[in-house]
Amino acid sequence: MLGKKSSLFYAVGMSCGVALAMDCTPALAQATDHLNELSIEDLSKVEVTSVSRRAQPVGEAPASVFVITSDDIERSGIRSIPGALRLAPNLQVARLAASDYAITSRGFNHSTGTANKLLVLVDGRIVYTPLFSGVFWDEQNPIMEDLDRIEVVGGPGGTLWGANAVNGVINILSRDAHETTGLLATGGASDTAGSLGLRYGARLGQSGAFRVYAAALNRGPDNKQTENLQGGFRSDWSNASDTLTFQGDIYRGDADAVPGAVSRARIDGGNLLARWSRRFDGNSSLQVQAYADRANRLVVSGIRADVDSAAIDAQANFAPVLSHEIVVGGGFRVTSDEFRPGPKTVFTDPADRTLHYSNIYAQDTIKLSHTLNLILGLKLEDNDYTGVEYLPNARLSWTIAPDQLAWGAVSRAVRTPSRFDSDLINPGLLAGGPDFMSEEVVAYEIGYRAQPSTNFWFSASAFYNVYDDLRTIEASSAHVFPLVVRNGMEGKTYGLEAWGAYALTDWWRLNFGLSLLQKDLALKPGSADVFGVDYAGNDPDYQVTLRSLMDVGRRTTLDVSMRAIDSLPSPAVPAYTAVDVRLNFRVTDNLEIGIGGYNLLDDSHVEFINPSLPASTFSRSFFASARWRH
Amino acid sequence: MFLVVLIGAAGAVTGAGRAQSASAADTVKATFVQRFASFVSWPDGAFATSDAPMQICVLGSAPFSAVVRSTAREQSVGGRPIVVRDLEDPAAARSCHVLYATGASADEALRAVQGFPVLTVTDGASRSSGRGIIHFVVVDNRVRFHIDDAQAAHNKLTISSRLLSLALSVRGREDE
Numbered sequence: 001m002l003g004k005k006s007s008l009f010y011a012v013g014m015s016c017g018v019a020l021a022m023d024c025t026p027a028l029a030q031a032t033d034h035l036n037e038l039s040i041e042d043l044s045k046v047e048v049t050s051v052s053r054r055a056q057p058v059g060e061a062p063a064s065v066f067v068i069t070s071d072d073i074e075r076s077g078i079r080s081i082p083g084a085l086r087l088a089p090n091l092q093v094a095r096l097a098a099s100d101y102a103i104t105s106r107g108f109n110h111s112t113g114t115a116n117k118l119l120v121l122v123d124g125r126i127v128y129t130p131l132f133s134g135v136f137w138d139e140q141n142p143i144m145e146d147l148d149r150i151e152v153v154g155g156p157g158g159t160l161w162g163a164n165a166v167n168g169v170i171n172i173l174s175r176d177a178h179e180t181t182g183l184l185a186t187g188g189a190s191d192t193a194g195s196l197g198l199r200y201g202a203r204l205g206q207s208g209a210f211r212v213y214a215a216a217l218n219r220g221p222d223n224k225q226t227e228n229l230q231g232g233f234r235s236d237w238s239n240a241s242d243t244l245t246f247q248g249d250i251y252r253g254d255a256d257a258v259p260g261a262v263s264r265a266r267i268d269g270g271n272l273l274a275r276w277s278r279r280f281d282g283n284s285s286l287q288v289q290a291y292a293d294r295a296n297r298l299v300v301s302g303i304r305a306d307v308d309s310a311a312i313d314a315q316a317n318f319a320p321v322l323s324h325e326i327v328v329g330g331g332f333r334v335t336s337d338e339f340r341p342g343p344k345t346v347f348t349d350p351a352d353r354t355l356h357y358s359n360i361y362a363q364d365t366i367k368l369s370h371t372l373n374l375i376l377g378l379k380l381e382d383n384d385y386t387g388v389e390y391l392p393n394a395r396l397s398w399t400i401a402p403d404q405l406a407w408g409a410v411s412r413a414v415r416t417p418s419r420f421d422s423d424l425i426n427p428g429l430l431a432g433g434p435d436f437m438s439e440e441v442v443a444y445e446i447g448y449r450a451q452p453s454t455n456f457w458f459s460a461s462a463f464y465n466v467y468d469d470l471r472t473i474e475a476s477s478a479h480v481f482p483l484v485v486r487n488g489m490e491g492k493t494y495g496l497e498a499w500g501a502y503a504l505t506d507w508w509r510l511n512f513g514l515s516l517l518q519k520d521l522a523l524k525p526g527s528a529d530v531f532g533v534d535y536a537g538n539d540p541d542y543q544v545t546l547r548s549l550m551d552v553g554r555r556t557t558l559d560v561s562m563r564a565i566d567s568l569p570s571p572a573v574p575a576y577t578a579v580d581v582r583l584n585f586r587v588t589d590n591l592e593i594g595i596g597g598y599n600l601l602d603d604s605h606v607e608f609i610n611p612s613l614p615a616s617t618f619s620r621s622f623f624a625s626a627r628w629r630h
Numbered sequence: 631m632f633l634v635v636l637i638g639a640a641g642a643v644t645g646a647g648r649a650q651s652a653s654a655a656d657t658v659k660a661t662f663v664q665r666f667a668s669f670v671s672w673p674d675g676a677f678a679t680s681d682a683p684m685q686i687c688v689l690g691s692a693p694f695s696a697v698v699r700s701t702a703r704e705q706s707v708g709g710r711p712i713v714v715r716d717l718e719d720p721a722a723a724r725s726c727h728v729l730y731a732t733g734a735s736a737d738e739a740l741r742a743v744q745g746f747p748v749l750t751v752t753d754g755a756s757r758s759s760g761r762g763i764i765h766f767v768v769v770d771n772r773v774r775f776h777i778d779d780a781q782a783a784h785n786k787l788t789i790s791s792r793l794l795s796l797a798l799s800v801r802g803r804e805d806e
Contacts, residue, residue: 035661036705043665044774044796046658178769178798203799207767238769239754279768 062375062397062407064154064447064461064497066090070175073144075549075559077582077594077625079188079195079217081140081172084147086563089499089513089545090154090168094565094608097616098219099138099226099253102608105154105168106463107493107517108537109608110134115537117415117439119157119165122172123247124313125273125291130335130355131305132420133164138253139267139295140172141230143197143215145184145627148175154497155463156443158391158413159377160327162359166413166441167465174247177201177209177236183630190598190623192220210235226265228253241279248272255300262302262342269295284318302342309335323367327377330360337419346426348419355419358382361391371399385417386438403451411445414438421471421485431476433485442466458500465493470521470536472529480530488527489536493519507552513545538608540566540575555586568608576605594625655755658773659766660697663730663751664714666764667707669793672727673786676747677710684710687726689717690733698730723748729762736760747786763787767798774798 035043066088078084082101086093092109094102104115116133119126128135150172157165181201188195195218201211214231232249250270257264273291280286290312298304315329336354341347363377375395382388393411400406415438422433447461469487476484495517503509518541521533547561559582567575582596597620599605604619667684684707688695699714706712715726720739723729730751731739737760740750750762763785765776777797782789794800 035658036665036701038661040662040665040669040793041796043658043661045772046654176769178774236769238767241755 062373062395062405062409062447063157064090064445064459064463066152066154066459066499068150068152070145070147070149073147073150075557075582075584076561077188077584077596077623079144079193080219081142081150082137084144084150085152085170086545088150088152089515089543090152090497091170092515092539092543092565095616095618096608096610097613098255099228101137103135103137104537104539105152106465106495107519107539108167109539110537116418117164117166117441118168118170119161119163120170120172121161123174123273124275124289125271125293126309126311126333127293128164129295129307130309130337130418131307131339133415133418136267136295136297138226138228139251139269141215141217141228141251141253142174142232142249143184143186143199143213145186145197146174146180146199146211146213146234148173148179154461155409155445156391156393156411156413156441158381159361159363159379159393159411160329162331162361162379162381162391163357163383163389163414163416163438166415166439174234176238176245177211177234178203178238180211180234181209183628185628186626188594188623188625191621193621193623194218204235204237207239208235208237226253226255243275243277245275246273258300261300263298263300265300266298267296269293284316286314286316288312288314299342301345303345304340305337307335307337309333325365326362328360328362331358333357339419346424346430348423349425349432350423353419353423355384356382357384357416363393373397381416383416385422385436389414389416389438405449407445407447407449409445410442412440412442414440424485426482429482430473431482431484436471436485437469437487439470439487440468455503456500458498460496460498462496463494467491467493467521472523472527473531473535475528475530483530486527486529488524488529489521489533490524491519491521491533493517493521508548508550511545511547511549513543515543517541534570538568538570538573540568542566557584558582559584565607571609571611573606573609576607577601578605590629592627594627595623597622655768655773656694656697657701659753660694660701662766662773662775663698663728664702664705664707664712666749666751666793667712667728669790670749670782671788671790672747676727681710683713684728685713685715685726686728687715687717687723687730689720689723689729689731689739690736691730692716694730694732731760731762743785745784745786749782749785749787763789769798777801779803 068084068087072087073084082093082103085091085103091103091105094109096102102109102115104118108117109115114132114134120128120135122140153169155168157169161169180199181203184199186197197215199211199213201209203209210233212233217228219226228251230249230251234247237244248271252268255265271291271293275289277285277287292310294308296306311331311333313331315327317327319325334354334356338352339348359379359381361379363375366374368374377393379391380388381391391413393409395407395409397405397407417436421436424430425432444464445461449459451457468490470489472486472488473483474486474488476482497515499513501509501511517539521536523529544564547559550558552558562579564577565575567573579600580598581600582594584592584594586592599618599620604617606615606617609615664686686698688698695714695716702712702714717723720735721742723739723743724746726748728749729739729743732753740760740762743750751764752760752762754765754767763778763782767774775797776799777789777794778801779789780801780803783803
């Protein structure tokens with residue numbers, strides 16, 4: 001039973017490599033002590049080296065990192081990426097409408113659902129839009145069973161990940177095709193949503209494997225019922241030293257007509273990605289990745305915005321001497337958009353724009369002593385709006401004991417201008433942001449992580465963020481209009497993120513999460529802002545999550561999860577508590593069924609309000625699902 | 631342009647990166663090697679007595695045997711203590727219960743134990759061509775393995791379904 005409890009720690013712990021490029025050598029020494037306590041199944045899941053970053057247990061990462069594992073996702077029965085992101089205590093996830101979500105870390109969830117300070121990647125592909133630096137979550141509808149994990153980093157990740165990694169990084173990773181051979185069929189239905197997924201995978205010769213999939217997701221419950229279809233493939237080849245991956249997806253999505261709208265909302269797009277990595281003897285590796293992505297969108301106001309992007313990245317990891325481990329890399333990305341205004345709405349000037357981003361970075365992990373590691377890194381990133389941006393970070397980690405780690409970090413990150421910051425025009429009303437600069441944060445963080453006993457572990461981190469040049473919309477003259485976008489706000493935020501797990505028995509464990517946030521924002525002298533500091537973000541002061549996970553016998557799991565979210569100030573949204581229950585039953589080795597309910601406590605609640613749209617309410621609903629594997 | 635520079639630089643430094651201690655992959659493989667025995671049953675007579683030690687032999691890699699020895703310390707399999715041996719002579723492999731074979735004489739050792747109750751383990755990361763009953767590969771940064779259950783049957787070993795279900799592929803027994 002010891003092994004099972006311990007695997008709690010490792011299930012989260014060992015899979016975090018991609019999030020952070022930090023030293024792992026002392027981590028390995030400790031990991032070795034625990035490997036014998038893992039079940040053989042868990043042993044086959046232990047990450048031994050990460051292609052793009054050095055592998056390391058979360059217990060060793062000097063940052064606020066939470067990993068949503070495939071086991072978490074499968075147990076929860078969640079059918080969408082935003083739903084899965086609710087499992088991360090260091091994210092704030094609020095549902096606006098059927099397929100629209102406002103998701104952020106450490107605040108600044110924007111009232112239009114366009115939180116813009118997160119960097120989100122799907123298998124290494126950047127998915128935030130250059131239009132406004134936010135993410136269209138309705139473009140991401142994979143089969144959830146094919147996800148390997150989702151890594152969520154709270155706080156800046158600019159040094160390794162680049163611009164936009166201001167408040168956090170979300171890294172969504174799908175499984176290697178070798179791990180998804182066979183047939184999988186999933187389906188679910190509730191009073192407000194339905195989903196279907198079909199995947200087939202097989203091996204290709206000695207060293208290859210592939211899968212193809214198709215998924216459909218229909219979501220309500222309000223006047224914006226949406227339907228998403230997505231299909232794709234992934235193929236992997238690997239031998240002792242090389243791994244080669246090709247993958248791609250295509251999707252489309254439609255929403256029901258909205259009364260008074262100029263058009264029906266519709267999205268379509270796709271992507272193709274190739275990645276090659278080679279491991280060398282010792283701890284060296286090299287990876288090169290390239291992708292192309294298209295995202296077309298027609299919104300109800302008749303605006304059409306099509307974005308093509310392409311990128312190539314390379315990274316090398318090596319250890320020239322024992323006390324240094326180095327990551328160097330660089331990349332080049334192009335986005336090309338076409339913005340077509342609706343009949344009487346805003347336009348962009350220029351109408352179409354191609355933007356170029358290039359970066360180089362280096363990070364060194366210096367072993368100061370057996371227990372102290374210092375990480376120093378810098379990225380230089382060039383963009384067409386503001387030129388070269390400097391994204392440095394310094395991190396210190398102290399392994400107090402094999403099961404205790406303290407860390408501290410200072411880092412700078414920026415959000416570079418997007419098209420809507422700089423080029424959006426509404427004649428007479430809005431004149432773009434010709435002088436708009438990057439928004440900046442300098443973040444100070446400390447954290448502590450420990451496993452005081454075999455059945456209890458936790459992680460806590462505190463942050464103090466100093467922001468400058470935050471976006472404001474300002475009067476351009478005594479006549480107020482036209483408004484212009486400037487950088488007239490500054491301020492500080494501080495808060496706490498904590499989570500952990502406690503195994504009551506070998507079949508029953510509890511997970512908890514807590515996030516606290518305070519914002520202290522002010523307009524800078526001379527600012528002629530017209531919306532006020534509340535416009536920067538509509539965030540809860542606290543968020544508490546509790547999950548009870550029971551293995552009732554060998555075939556049944558019973559999970560109860562609760563989240564309590566504080567009220568939002570402006571627009572005002574009352575505090576709410578939601579309780580979800582799910583019962584999974586494995587009928588045969590191939591067939592699993594699940595039943596449960598969402599929002600069991602309340603008749604209905606609102607999670608977020610976009611002032612220009614009617615608020616969606618979410619009410620109690622019940623569901624049934626089935627999953628068949630062969 | 632800098633892409634080219636980066637790739638060149640990475641090539642130049644790989645030589646310097648070699649002098650490393652046990653990699654994470656080796657540590658996990660070593661743990662697997664001593665754990666596999668719990669999921670395999672040996673025929674009567676494979677052990678001299680009911681409490682005779684489980685002999686795990688490593689051929690061709692002294693560093694790896696050191697890792698196995700350290701992970702197997704104080705471990706036992708079905709009440710049997712584990713003994714880890716460095717094997718010098720491939721011909722002596724028949725006295726092992728588990729044989730991890732790598733290096734130049736791996737193929738010779740694999741041939742030597744054919745039909746004898748020895749669980750052979752090989753590694754896709756090594757350059758030798760032969761494959762044991764269990765063959766390690768690293769897939770998606772995790773240590774996984776293929777199982778040749780037909781060869782296991784030939785060696786009169788029975789591998790539990792729990793272990794078989796973890797394999798990336800299983801070459802099945804012909805008589806079933």
